[in-house]
Structures are given as structure tokens and as C-alpha cells.
Amino acid sequence: MSKRIVIDPVTRIEGHAKISIFLDDAGNVSDAEFHVVEFRGFEKFCEGRPFSEMPGITQRICGICPVSHTLASAKAGDALMAVNIPPAADKLRRLMNLGQMVQSHALSFFHLSAPDFLLGWDTPPAQRNVFGIIAANKELARAGIRLRQFGQEIIEILGDRKIHPSWAVPGGVRSPLTVEGRERIRLWLPEAFATTDVALDLFKKTLETHQREVQIFGNFPSLFLGLVAEDGTWEHHGGKLRFTDSSGSIIADQVDPQKYFEVIGESVQTSSYLKSPYYLPLGFPAGIYRVGPLARLNVCKRMGVPKADAELKSFKKLGRGAVTSSFLYHYARLIEILASLEYIERYMDDPEILSDYLRADAGINNLRGVGVSEAPRGTLFHDYTVDRNGLLQKVNLIVATGQNNLAMNQTVAQIARHYVRGNEIPEPLLNRVEHGIRCYDPCLSCSTHAVGQMPLQVRLIGADGSILNEVTRG
Amino acid sequence: MAAKTLSIDGKPITAEEGATVLQAAQEAGIKIPTLCHLDGIYDVGACRLCLVEVAGVPKLLPACTTKVAEGMEVKTTSERLRKYRRMTLELLFAERNHVCSSCVANGHCELQTLGYSLGMDHVRYDYLFPKWAVDTTHRLFGMDHNRCILCTRCVRVCWHIEGAGTKNVSGRGTKSHIITDLNQPWGESDSCTQCGKCVQACPTGALFHKGSTVGEMERDRGKLEFIVTAREKQQWIAAD
Ligand code: SF4
Ligand code: SF4
Numbered sequence: 001m002s003k004r005i006v007i008d009p010v011t012r013i014e015g016h017a018k019i020s021i022f023l024d025d026a027g028n029v030s031d032a033e034f035h036v037v038e039f040r041g042f043e044k045f046c047e048g049r050p051f052s053e054m055p056g057i058t059q060r061i062c063g064i065c066p067v068s069h070t071l072a073s074a075k076a077g078d079a080l081m082a083v084n085i086p087p088a089a090d091k092l093r094r095l096m097n098l099g100q101m102v103q104s105h106a107l108s109f110f111h112l113s114a115p116d117f118l119l120g121w122d123t124p125p126a127q128r129n130v131f132g133i134i135a136a137n138k139e140l141a142r143a144g145i146r147l148r149q150f151g152q153e154i155i156e157i158l159g160d161r162k163i164h165p166s167w168a169v170p171g172g173v174r175s176p177l178t179v180e181g182r183e184r185i186r187l188w189l190p191e192a193f194a195t196t197d198v199a200l201d202l203f204k205k206t207l208e209t210h211q212r213e214v215q216i217f218g219n220f221p222s223l224f225l226g227l228v229a230e231d232g233t234w235e236h237h238g239g240k241l242r243f244t245d246s247s248g249s250i251i252a253d254q255v256d257p258q259k260y261f262e263v264i265g266e267s268v269q270t271s272s273y274l275k276s277p278y279y280l281p282l283g284f285p286a287g288i289y290r291v292g293p294l295a296r297l298n299v300c301k302r303m304g305v306p307k308a309d310a311e312l313k314s315f316k317k318l319g320r321g322a323v324t325s326s327f328l329y330h331y332a333r334l335i336e337i338l339a340s341l342e343y344i345e346r347y348m349d350d351p352e353i354l355s356d357y358l359r360a361d362a363g364i365n366n367l368r369g370v371g372v373s374e375a376p377r378g379t380l381f382h383d384y385t386v387d388r389n390g391l392l393q394k395v396n397l398i399v400a401t402g403q404n405n406l407a408m409n410q411t412v413a414q415i416a417r418h419y420v421r422g423n424e425i426p427e428p429l430l431n432r433v434e435h436g437i438r439c440y441d442p443c444l445s446c447s448t449h450a451v452g453q454m455p456l457q458v459r460l461i462g463a464d465g466s467i468l469n470e471v472t473r474g
Numbered sequence: 475m476a477a478k479t480l481s482i483d484g485k486p487i488t489a490e491e492g493a494t495v496l497q498a499a500q501e502a503g504i505k506i507p508t509l510c511h512l513d514g515i516y517d518v519g520a521c522r523l524c525l526v527e528v529a530g531v532p533k534l535l536p537a538c539t540t541k542v543a544e545g546m547e548v549k550t551t552s553e554r555l556r557k558y559r560r561m562t563l564e565l566l567f568a569e570r571n572h573v574c575s576s577c578v579a580n581g582h583c584e585l586q587t588l589g590y591s592l593g594m595d596h597v598r599y600d601y602l603f604p605k606w607a608v609d610t611t612h613r614l615f616g617m618d619h620n621r622c623i624l625c626t627r628c629v630r631v632c633w634h635i636e637g638a639g640t641k642n643v644s645g646r647g648t649k650s651h652i653i654t655d656l657n658q659p660w661g662e663s664d665s666c667t668q669c670g671k672c673v674q675a676c677p678t679g680a681l682f683h684k685g686s687t688v689g690e691m692e693r694d695r696g697k698l699e700f701i702v703t704a705r706e707k708q709q710w711i712a713a714d
């Protein structure tokens with residue numbers, strides 16, 4: 001028997017997640033597990049419902065990324081109907097997804113992560129938050145908050161949640177972008193670009209003093225998964241699946257998302273509520289892969305827009321082959337914000353963007369349909385099987401946090417290896433484990449606990465299973 | 475036809491003989507909550523939301539099926555009525571599975587609107603959580619029994635406006651449900667003319683156009699009135 005340390009963040013809303021750190025007999029960290037409560041019950045709950053309700057139902061899965069779920073769900077609906085949606089509808093869905101990238105990444109960077117590395121790891125938790133940033137650098141904090149608002153505004157302009165709780169629907173979208181809406185978006189762009197530039201400079205300076213973090217915050221070989229266009233350009237809502245390994249070699253390419261199950265297996269661990277997907281040909285757990293900003297930048301050859309492409313070049317230099325440190329998720333996030341802004345800017349001058357031909361109509365033409373979209377946190381799969389009347393028989397959802405689960409475990413283990421000594425549970429460990437998880441921006445309510453810290457409960461369990469030490473925080 | 479004089483909420487009112495209390499109140503601009511009543515079709519008094527107090531009658535009476543009488547004194551609001559109406563609503567919600575946030579009628583639902591206006595902030599009864607299916611076998615329409623309140627508006631428009639007689643009520647008590655023809659899937663019904671009047675008539679998200687997404691079912695009740703007016707008065711005027 002070995003010792004076990006349990007870190008238990010008790011969330012306010014969706015139950016709780018906990019971390020176990022396993023020690024071997026010599027007292028060294030051998031492994032770690034980050035347990036997340038997930039929505040297996042949700043998949044059951046949808047059975048029997050008409051597929052057309054799914055974009056509306058699934059966006060209730062999680063209050064943190066409803067946009068991503070509704071987009072993936074609408075795409076799964078397109079697949080069931082076997083339709084090509086009108087081009088303008090595709091562009092508008094993409095525009096919304098880009099808005100979601102901007103708002104979600106801005107929240108992750110400015111509100112949740114920056115306090116740790118800008119204010120210092122061991123700053124008291126009461127100050128190590130967005131208010132601390134406001135106190136230290138009012139301009140930056142304000143700019144970050146406004147960048148997030150910009151992303152949210154795009155979502156609101158398109159989806160007006162009061163009127164259309166589900167705007168993206170099977171076959172297209174429900175309402176067009178208006179001229180006024182477009183002008184509102186256009187007006188924000190210069191400021192959004194400026195903020196992103198500042199953040200990029202800041203992060204690059206941070207990197208100079210944070211080589212230790214780059215080394216120990218989840219720096220390990222793994223595969224990476226993301227959508228790419230046919231020519232290998234960064235994708236976020238279309239394209240096909242690509243896997244690369246840590247040397248940067250492509251190991252599977254242009255996999256049709258409808259056939260994701262030919263390359264992705266799902267392992268259900270009894271110790272965790274989360275399904276752990278893996279790259280099928282390598283088996284479990286050798287097929288561990290990461291998704292999200294870091295993975296997307298690793299799998300793509302170019303961003304497809306000039307400013308972000310220049311940044312991608314410096315990013316790629318940070319790794320031999322692939323960039324393997326999860327601390328660099330932050331950098332990847334900023335580059336994706338930049339790319340999103342450039343793509344948004346392009347759409348502003350696209351004459352088709354105001355079109356009101358937005359919805360294809362059809363009955364059920366496929367009994368199984370998969371919708372894949374890049375959520376800010378990573379590749380999101382909605383897989384629906386229906387009867388011929390369009391009632392759901394089976395629902396399978398693969399979410400980013402599930403796919404990154406194994407990588408998060410490794411990250412926690414790696415950090416713990418540097419900070420766990422004997423039976424002590426030092427404060428620096430808590431702060432850094434918390435940040436190690438934040439690198440992945442997991443979609444847990446605890447991770448968006450913007451004010452203050454993640455509530456943590458740490459337990460040190462001895463070889464015989466008894467609790468040797470316990471720390472509760474938050 | 476003889477006119478009757480009565481008072482509703484203290485207001486003196488003249489109404490035609492044979493008119494219902496609900497009609498008289500509507501003409502006088504007094505609002506009484508209703509659910510199973512639909513302009514253009516006959517009333518059955520199924521939902522009990524329109525209950526009113528009539529002086530000298532110990533029972534509460536449904537305004538939609540009670541005829542006006544000379545000297546009648548009607549009260550449409552009171553603590554007692556509010557209590558009963560709320561209770562009725564809560565029972566309707568408890569009886570089936572209403573998840574407004576993902577319902578096709580969200581924002582355009584008469585049941586939901588009444589819930590808001592009668593201040594129903596929670597349900598005091600245990601939900602029955604029955605297992606009802608969704609019938610999407612029809613080419614154009616769908617029926618979700620989970621959201622049906624058995625108001626029978628669909629049955630009445632089907633029989634008395636369209637004349638098809640496809641829809642019916644089957645079963646008793648909590649097992650009552652709307653059926654098509656001889657309890658077969660809607661898509662296999664021989665009598666359904668696919669006119670969609672039932673879909674227009676339904677006050678909730680139970681009947682919908684196939685493919686409708688959340689909050690997308692808005693009904694055009696004017697269409698039904700238009701048909702009835704045209705048939706009965708030979709006047710083809712759009713209701714506004
Ligand atoms: S039918 Fe009305 S009350 Fe019932 S779930 Fe739908 S919106 Fe809510
Ligand atoms: S289906 Fe609609 S109209 Fe018919 S009884 Fe049920 S609630 Fe009333």
C-alpha cells in the first residue's frame with residue numbers, strides 16, 4: 001500500500017472535484033488523480049427528446065460554456081439531417097465561436113491565471129485575484145475585463161439570449177447579424193487588439209522569469225488533438241481531426257469527425273466520475289492526449305491570419321517538435337485571442353455576413369450524427385443516435401475537461417513531486433496545484449471562482465489508508 | 475334576444491341572454507384567467523382556471539360555461555379565488571414534466587404566462603414525474619405528452635373546426651391522454667388532414683411544428699378565429 005494525499009476542492013454549485021496524490025512507499029509522489037463530477041446523468045436525461053431541442057437542452061449542461069455546447073449540438077443536428085447549412089449561417093456560427101474564444105480566454109488569462117504569475121505565487125489569497133490585479137495595475141485589469149466584454153457582446157449581438165435561447169439550431173441559425181450589430185463589433189476591435197498586444201508582451205516578460213514553471217507545470221510528452229483545415233491551418237468550427245505527437249509528427253490526419261470513434265476510445269475509471277478518452281491505436285493510458293489552445297497550436301501549421309501567424313512562429317520555437325509544457329497554455333490562449341480578433345475583423349468586411357438566408361430544412365437522413373467544434377477549452381464532441389422520427393436513442397458527449405483529465409493528473413503529480421516533502425502539505429503546493437489545474441482552464445465552477453481561490457481540501461493518507469494530515473482551504 | 479343585467483366586480487353590465495360570464499366580462503374589459511377556453515370553439519370548463527364567485531352560490535363556478543342571469547353578482551378576484559387558481563396551476567405543473575428552459579413554447583406559453591401572472595413561484599405538491607413519450611411520427615407536427623394539460627382545445631378544433639375528428643382523449647385520471655384515431659402514432663392516422671389547427675390551438679408546448687427549437691413555437695390564434703368568423707358570419711376579415 002502506498003500513501004495518498006487528497007486535495008478536495010468543494011465547489012459551490014456543481015458538486016465537487018477532488019485531487020488525490022499517491023505516494024509510494026518511500027514517500028515520493030508516484031501519481032495523482034483529479035476527479036471531476038461530470039454529466040453522465042445528463043446524457044441519459046436527453047434520451048427520448050427530439051434532436052431539435054438539443055442545442056437548447058445542452059447549453060444548460062454548463063453555465064460556463066453554453067455557447068460551445070449549443071454550437072456542437074447544432075452541428076450534430078446538421079449531420080442527422082445530412083444538410084449543408086447556408087454559407088452565411090456557417091460564418092455566423094463561427095463568428096459566435098470566435099466571440100466565445102475571446103471571452104473565455106480573456107476570463108482565463110486576466111481574471112483567473114494572471115493574478116498568480118503577475119502578483120506572485122505566494123501572495124496571500126485575499127489579494128491574489130482580479131481585485132489584486134486592479135490594485136496593482138488598474139489599466140490592465142480594466143482592459144482585460146473589457147476584452148472579455150467584447151467577446152460576450154458578440155455572443156449577445158448574435159444570440160440575444162432573451163429572445164432566442166437557442167440561436168444556433170440544426171440546419172443553421174435563427175437570426176441574422178444586423179448592420180448595427182456589425183458596427184458595434186467593428187468599433188470594439190482596435191481596443192481589443194491593443195489589449196491583446198499588451199497581454200502578449202506581458203506574458204513574454206513573464207516567461208523570462210518563469211522558466212521553472214515552464215519546466216514543472218505539466219511538461220511531459222503526450223499526443224495533441226485538434227481540428228485543422230485541409231491544408232493544416234488552425235480551425236475552430238470546421239475541418240477535420242488531427243493528432244500529433246510530442247515530436248510534432250502527425251500521427252493521424254484528416255479524420256472525419258463523424259468517425260471520431262475510430263481514433264478515440266473512452267476509458268471509464270471507477271475512481272473518477274469522468275470518462276478518460278485516449279487515442280485508440282495506442283491504447284489506454286499510452287494514448288493520453290491534450291486538447292485546447294496548446295494542442296490546437298501544436299497540431300496546426302499556421303493560423304491563417306498574419307499577426308497570429310507571426311506569434312505562432314515564436315510559440316513553436318518554445319518546443320522541440322511540439323510545445324509540451326502546459327504552462328504555455330496561457331501563451332497559446334493569447335495567440336488564439338489574437339487570431340480570433342483577426343478573423344472577426346475579416347468577417348466585418350464580408351458582404352455575406354449580413355445575409356438572412358440562414359437555415360436549411362430537412363427531416364432525418366442519418367440515424368447517427370456527430371457535431372464537433374473547438375470549444376475554448378478544447379475539442380467538443382456531441383454524438384447523437386436517433387430513431388427515424390428524430391427522437392434521441394443515445395447521446396455521447398466528449399468534453400475538453402474529460403480529454404485533458406489524464407494530462408491534468410500528470411501535471412498535478414509533476415508539481416507535487418517538487419513540493420511534497422514527508423507528511424507536510426505546504427501552502428506553496430496548494431497554490432501551484434491550483435494553478436496547474438488552471439492552465440487547462442477546466443470547466444468547473446471552482447475553476448471560475450474568480451474572487452479568491454479554489455476551495456481545497458488536502459488529505460495525506462498513509463500507507464495503511466489512515467489520514468496522516470489534512471488541510472482545508474476555502 | 476333579451477338582455478340581462480348583472481354586476482361583475484361591482485360594475486353594472488348588460489349582456490345578451492345565453493352569453494357566458496366570461497364573454498360578458500371580456501366585453502366589459504374585465505380579465506379572467508383561462509386556459510381551456512379558446513375564442514371560436516365551444517367551452518367545456520375543463521381547466522377550472524376561470525372560476526368566479528357568484529353571490530348566493532356556495533360553489534365556485536367556471537366563468538366560461540356559466541350563463542349570465544338577471545341580477546347576478548359576480549366576483550372575479552378574491553383571496554379564495556387566487557388560492558384556488560394557484561392550486562390548480564400547481565397541480566397542472568406537478569402532473570406532467572414541464573422544463574420551460576428547454577421547451578419549444580418557452581416565452582410563448584399560456585401555462586407559463588399564467589404561472590408568472592398568478593405568482594406561482596414554486597409547486598407545493600410532489601411532482602409525479604410520469605413517463606410520457608414524444609410522438610414525432612407525423613411528417614409535420616410533434617406531440618409531447620409531457621407538456622399536455624388536457625385542455626382538449628386540440629380535440630375541439632379538430633372535431634368542430636376542421637371536422638376531421640382525429641384527436642380524442644383516452645384513459646382516466648392521471649392516465650388520461652390525447653390520442654390520434656384509434657390510439658395509433660399520429661403519422662399513421664388516416665383521418666388527420668395535416669391542417670395544423672390543433673398546433674395553433676395548443677396553449678402549451680405539447681403540440682409543435684416538427685423541428686421547432688427552444689422557444690420557437692409561437693402560435694397564430696388569429697387564424698382560427700378567422701376561419702370561424704368566415705364560416706359563421708360569411709365575413710373574411712382578419713382578426714387583429
Ligand atoms: S408547456 Fe409551457 S409550462 Fe410547460 S414546459 Fe413548456 S413553457 Fe413550460
Ligand atoms: S395537446 Fe395541447 S391543446 Fe391538446 S389537450 Fe394537450 S395541452 Fe391542450
Ligand code: FES
Nearest residue numbers: 510519521522538
Ligand atoms: S377556461 Fe373555463 S374552465 Fe378552462
